[in-house]
Amino acid sequence: MSAPRSMLVTGATGRLGPASVRALLERGDRLLLTGRNEARLAELAESTAAFGGPGEAAVLVADTTRPDGAQHAAAEAASRFGGLDGLVHLVGSFSVGPLMLTDVSSYEDLLRANFLSAVVATQAVLPHLTEGGKLVYFGTPLADEPLAAMSSYAASKAALITWMRSMAHEVKNRGIHANAISLTLVETPEMRKEMPHVDPALTVDAELVARAVRFLTGEDSDGMYGSVIPVVGKFGFSSALAGGPPPGAGRPSR
Template identity: 45%
Template sequence: MTGLPGYEPGTPETFAAIGARAFLIAGATGPMAEPTVRLLTARGDRLLLTGRNSGRLDELRRRYGDQIATFTGDVARPAQAARAAGIAHRLFGGLDGLVHMIGGFAAGSASGTDPRVHERLLHANFLSAVVTTQAVLPLLGRPAWLVYIGSQAVADPPPALGAYAASKAALTTWARALARETEHGGLQVNVVQTASAGTPHGGPSPVRPPAGELRVVTPEQVAHVVGFLTSPNGLTGSVVPVPGRRAG
């Protein structure tokens, strides 16, 4: 796995003292998710993987065995999120955190993007995080870990990504506010701020920065930072950049 200096995700030995922990992984069927599943199970964590692609969930279950359970459904809907969180809590005898990897993407001009596209992106990138977080919060032990996947487009939105960047900005601002509200309550709340994702299923972006400026982050790099942010050495209230490497 490609690591990032300074972000150590922990080893099975690191976590032996605190025992196996249980996480709900929202959006586990997406192309960014499997390296995170691999890293967390390798260190002994138990996972409830959620997604709408039942075939992909079955594949992950066969690959990772009894350390994971799966839930097919849309956890961006409150009733299904509550059901998934309850299943995780019952199966594992507790719940220690959420890794939110649900997301959507669309490109279009800031002046001309259809409001319905804005609504879809806000639902996928922001409101799904609110819904899943509100479902797990009453069931979390302490300490607990909440991790969300943001975007570097928030800080410097490129042309034609205004709607996408705005939806990720909503997620990032909300997560930072949640961290401030819970900083003395045993929760660690953080955002992984990624560059463009280089994934097997992602394909080329329809919007590209000037030559030499495009940076690509791998799912393995994201997993490494998620591992760090769900470790005893984690932070809270942080937006952790994963700049990736220059493409080409």
């Protein structure tokens, strides 16, 4: 396992937070976990304390989608750890709906949560990042293969990934690595409750995503700048846009 890091984890109160945090604590990382919801942050603090592990995690209530909140969180992490080695930006949101039934404010909300939040958090951490620093974001294959009625989500994640790839070129000469993980449907307790009909074999275990987070924040990924790693499991998007299966597909051969 690579050397322990000191990092800011934004949006740690979400579904992927617990598994990602555990994977980083196993490496011995020192983490500052942020979220806006005090109760969920307290729960996360309790579960990470119970996990133990060689690392340590502190929590901070902050809205890191706002410049003042993000700057406060980054400064707090840097002063607590004597510098900052990375950002894991878990903040994100999801909604679907056909164009004519989707108010423009829903588009603005998703752009803010999925794209602009990353800009704000990154601007806040960059001044504190040490050489070899790691920035990790979360995308979706829908950004490249968008399905009907998912235009706001797909466009907001496409903006995130295009921005990340451009920014990665800007910061690489400072030895900073920006990369992303592309996800389909992650198996979490919340997902299981909301979508009991989904075949578990088609979802991605949160632990596997967490391992990719640990990889992208460790020195094993030192050669990577602006990459998008797919951790998509066996989930398959099907779409009329893709033209459906080829003729004869799925029929037994004679």
